[in-house]
Amino acid sequence: MKKTAIYIRVSTEEQAKSGYSVEAQKRHLTDYCKRQGFALIDYFIDSGFSGAKLERPELQRLIKEIEEGYIENVVVWRMDRLSRKMRHLLYILELFEKNNVKFYSMTESFDTKTPVGKLLINMLGSIAEFERESIIQRINAVKETRKLKKKLPLGNPPIGYQAENDRFVQDENAPIVKRIFEMYIYGYKPKQIASELNKEGYRTKEGNLFTRASIWRIVKNPTYAGLVEIKGRLVDGNIDAIIDKETFYKAQEIIEQRRFEKRKNPQKHLLTGFIFCKCGSPMHSNANGNKRRYKCAARINYFADSCDSKGVKADFIEMEVSNLILNIIKSKKNELLEPFLNKYKALKQEQDNIEKEILTLKKKEKELEQKLNKYFEAFEDGEIDKNILKNRIEALRKQKEQVNKKILDLTLKTNQFESFEEEKEKINTLLEQFEVLWEVSDLTDRKKILSVLVEKIVVFDEYVDVQFTTGYRQRITIEEPKKDYFSRNLEDWEIEVLKNTPTKKAKALLMLNEGKKISEVAYELQVDFSKVQWLVKAFNRTGIRTCFEEFKPNMKIEFEDYVLENIDKLKHMTFDDLMKHLQEQGYRVASNKLKNFWYRHFVSKKK
Template sequence: MTERHLALYVRVSTEEQAASGHSLREQEEQLVEYARSHGFPRYELYCDDGYSGKSLNRPAMERLRADIRAGCVLGVVTTRIDRLTRSVADFARLVDEMNLHGVFYRSTRQNFEISTAMGRLVAQMLSVIAEFEREMIAERVHENLLAMAQRGELATKPPFGYRLVNGRLTPDPREARWVREGARLLLTGASPRDVAMEFNALGVRTKTGRLWTDRTVRTLFSNPALAGVSVWNRRKTQGSRRTEREPTEWVCVEGAHEAILSREEFEALRGMLERRRALSPRSQGSKRPLAGIARCGFCGSAMYAGWQVSKRGHERQKRPIYRCGRYVTGGGCTPNQVDASALEMLVVEELLRRVRPELEPVVSAYRAHAASNELRTVQRKRRVALARLSRLAEAYASGVVSEEAFSREQVRLLRVLEACREAEAQAAALSTTDGWDAWVRELCARLAGDPHLERALFLTVVREVRVFRPKRSREVDVDLVLRLE
């Protein structure tokens, strides 16, 4: 049987050490002295540096509890009860575990026994006081941070796009333009990896002079500072790790400094990044517009974006495709494979068909207004050209203009009149059904020629595309699940 040892537990949070100076070294010296003076030759130190006492999720505490359950611990000693925990519920749980495994507890500054009813009562009262003290410390820290933040005194390390001027964040003109360019790329469908590659290729570096990665791009464009919102107390140090606090502990100040992006742009960016993170890792950096969105209509698994290679003569040809992921990995589904360009065009057409009842009146009104403005401009231009042509004929008849100059100017004005007639016909066609269909075809062609824009549209509007293509069939059917449904 393993010989049991005395557990010496020490803990200090960053706020407590700064406020009281009760350091780990002082605690350790007191506990080692206690072990030696009370005749415990075997003891082991359990140290949680920079961890709050509001929960038991601490590395050394978890190791201590595991040793207690394993029967390796004879007793637990701390300098004060609040070193163990500042939660009444957690203290009651620890007392039950210690009593269950025959482990005693001692506090070098507070004398009581948890094995007796009176000792447990005293311990419970002390734990209530410790929890109250923790809440008071948290309130004071939050109030002080908020007051300092409102005065603009907390800015330390500026994010990319900013610099410190008299202790306040001020946009850096050289970096701010790259922030706007990166936001534009992300909002038009580029992935964080695409933005990182673009920045690295153009010689743009991070604040620390390193290359950009998809992670640093996501971190930058998730920072509310870009929208003029300063956030402090967002992260904390636990040992050697930096972790994020609960949002209720953040200190946020609106309008603390000049914004690089508008609030609407920042919210759109954050939504786009969150939707990308919801995709599978395989699809997050894909350039195919439907990667991570298209799913097999038969088995429900993701459709993989890939290539089909064919050989014609001595040349190899590649065409983009989507195919059922379960079929690719040998899961037993049908070979649900479709041409990527055809599927993307089909989804755009289906999306326009779904939203046409709501979209057509707005678009028709806009197009009618645009057509009337265009028509008035063209008619004015045509009247000016006719008047100039008339004056030119009079000048030629009077001998003021030579025949060569007359011919040259006449040809130019006739070309202007021909262009005006064509523009009038196009403006008149905008309000007709054929004009609407032509506009839809132009929109589809533009989206097909810009995969980034098409992916941005799908990520914003479409939650899922279910693809059905029966075996040996050329017909493809899709079922769209929109985010607004």
Template sequence: MNKTAIYVRVSTQEQVMEGYSIGAQTEKLKSYCSIKDWTIYDIYTDGGFSGSNMERPGLTKLIHDVRQNKINNVLVYKLDRLSRSQKDTLYLIEDVFLKHHVNFVSINENFDTSSPFGRAMIGILSVFAQLEREQIKERSHMGRVERAKEGYFHGGGFIPIGYDYVGGVLIINEYEAMQVRKVFKLFLNDTPIDRIQKTMNSKYTYKSGNWGSHSVVRNVITNNLYIGKVSFGGKSYDGKHQPIIDEEVFNEANKRYAARSNIKGKSNPFKSKHLLTGLLYCGNCGARYFAKGNYSGRGENKRYYPYYTCYSRAKTNKKLVVDPTCKNTSFPVVKLEPIIIEEIKKLAFDPSRINEIKGQVPKKENDQPVIESRIAELDKQISRMLDLYQNNNMPFEQITARIEQLNDEKESLTDELNNLDINQPTITIDQAAELLSRASDILDNGSVDERRKLIHSLIDRITIYDTDFEIQWSFT
């Protein structure tokens, strides 16, 4: 029996631009098997996954079944469905398929590896598949550079605080621009960044979130977008948009920022090189995860291997240790980050899952209406006590004692209300859909900063449970 594995892959962009839908590929491959009288062993599907690496669930299962000698043929619609990397393509064909006596067939190119000519053509075409990928990436990068030179913000998943992105142009959002000016004013009045963050977070929100992190404040202070500039690839250009901050104010603020950080002329030391810093929490003890690493090897072979680990387990900062006995799993950065990226790409491929995820999250009991009602009742009681005092219907001592008691209860309830977690989403469903529409391009081609901003906009928290994890999305 000629047992055949059908493998289909599509990324969101390819499905829209080139028509490589999962259904279209599958039907053509089934018809080919019928003509050849091949038995379909299984259909392996990777929807919304890039062909630039092999971290794909469908491909992983296919490789496992090949190595278990369950398959005679692997059938794809087109060579680049298997991979867009020359190295990965040749590895799969020579070291996985042929090694286990499995033929590889691509119907679009009309050849298979059962013949010497087919094996030679595989190598040649895989070179062109990778060349095409590199050219697409280069054209995309060049287009964004030219757009920046013309003064246009490059767009992407993150729209800066203070602006709306309308028709490819930044337009000042007056309410948010007021917040940006407030940050600069506080900073130039020598207010510490952590106090600025708390002040802003207690009073304001912006379109895609709140001032819940010190990094939001730092990014505002150091972003020359606010003086009418556009930056891309480490270079700045005059922007088409209107500035929010006077250039002298911006320069003075950044001069003080550099002095505070003791990094004049250098990059921001608070800017992490890792994409998930600030999002990870331990499901065992509740402490934060952070990135650290070890060096391995000697001389030219010495390499740095970073990994995410629980503060309680690492014990590098006593203030952040929750349970010194915690032994929760540490994840290599190169392993965990691609997993989270692929979770985002799955959503980008099928945005309808946003509503499913939102519906799966249990709503927390909301005490806000009860507390607000009690505070309103206390205000009425205080008002009545003041009326009694004005009408001389009650002794002054009794009135003041009662008002103090009512005020104490009101202050306690107000503090409770301010700290109440009512499970409100950070961004709306529409905002999430807008971010996801650009996610694949940013995650594949964006800078570290752009990728981090996108991930942090979509995800509020990732909880690590041994070898598993749970994502708290921003829209739930």
């Protein structure tokens, strides 16, 4: 059974006004619906949302239920509750009309079905949009005036500040802001800064985790240097500076430099738009030259805990997908096309049935037209009463409308079949010429070729699922090539230099050059396994100059003291047993930290 929807919207500013609050609107609109005799009332309430956008949770739910045929009436306090933008309002009202939904505004009387009503709607909608633009202009003017008078900006102070005597003064979070700028200037990227702060237990002013976006907002905000923007210029404001101006402008230079580098060296990624992570997020390729990887967007945009996917090497997966398509075309073309052709056959059969049904309906339409003509002739000859004629003609016309609607729906289905036939022809042509086209195409054209053949590529931990537009699917096992520890052997002069370099890094390289494993080196030197791994990568990239500085000291981890105190009891345990034992003792142990500790102290017991 269809229901009546009461839609309520209040912006943050309007919530403060009595008589226009959620509860007030709800009470008055419910009474109005009862007076109108509407039953089965459902409430759709968007609290604190602007009327300038359609992306409101409850409005979207209302639109969905209207399209599904559950709503008969929509009631609002005033028309601008639906939208303050004219084009959005017209879109919503057209949606109502299309789905036979009646619209009621409690404080405005008009019939949306009449020309006068439609004119009134246009006028009221234009007024609402004008009112919104006027409010924005007034707010902007107030902001500028407050800045010129050295008064506080409107709104809540950002993290690091609190409002006091019409001035922004530093609070207990100011050191966090200072540290963010220092890390950014030192070379950390926003995602790395967010990850570091989150690990240390810091949170945003709202109590949320830091994200890449929240760090960006901080490093671009001139408020932290005591500056405000007036007519496009930055001037001193009534604000305590957390950082000096030199630090702020240095951060802006780095931002611009990174933007310029991206524009100068745009990265081209073949599978962007096609490749998705196992968690459902799209995957993006980072811009690290020869070390490109497709990584989960959730990990890139937020933090590592969003998804545990490690991604996949871009060059590897792009080459594998290209080779897969080529091999399938050469040896499995029939298998590739089989699901598509089966669907084509089913659609062809459906098309034949539809065409037969359309012929039958057109025949019925002609019969109804003939019956109508006979009734008109009988009325002209005086053989039938006017009232009987009216009833019979109305019934026949309704039947004819139903037949016409069905013919139209079936005709649309036949159009779908025609577009499917065009797709079939396009795929066949592309498969016949794929090898030649792929060789001569640039990246843009290759992406167009993929759009015809590939529906989706999903990356899992151990394999990649390639889904074709034909319905065929094929897996690629992820077996990325692994490099040796060193890209080259140490030369004699390098060995002499390292022997005279008093650092653990130098000792580590010499031990690795003698054939020792990374785990053995970490154990003997009592450093993290991961640090030795990074040392090898640094040596492959920059040579022995990476050894002229010492390993940074290990940070103390809570469980380490416990293990060292009970070392005689625990040193014979396997890694898994030790992990389980520590968890039983109440320690929250990250597996990578325990592994590093394991390599340093129990390398001989490593599984």
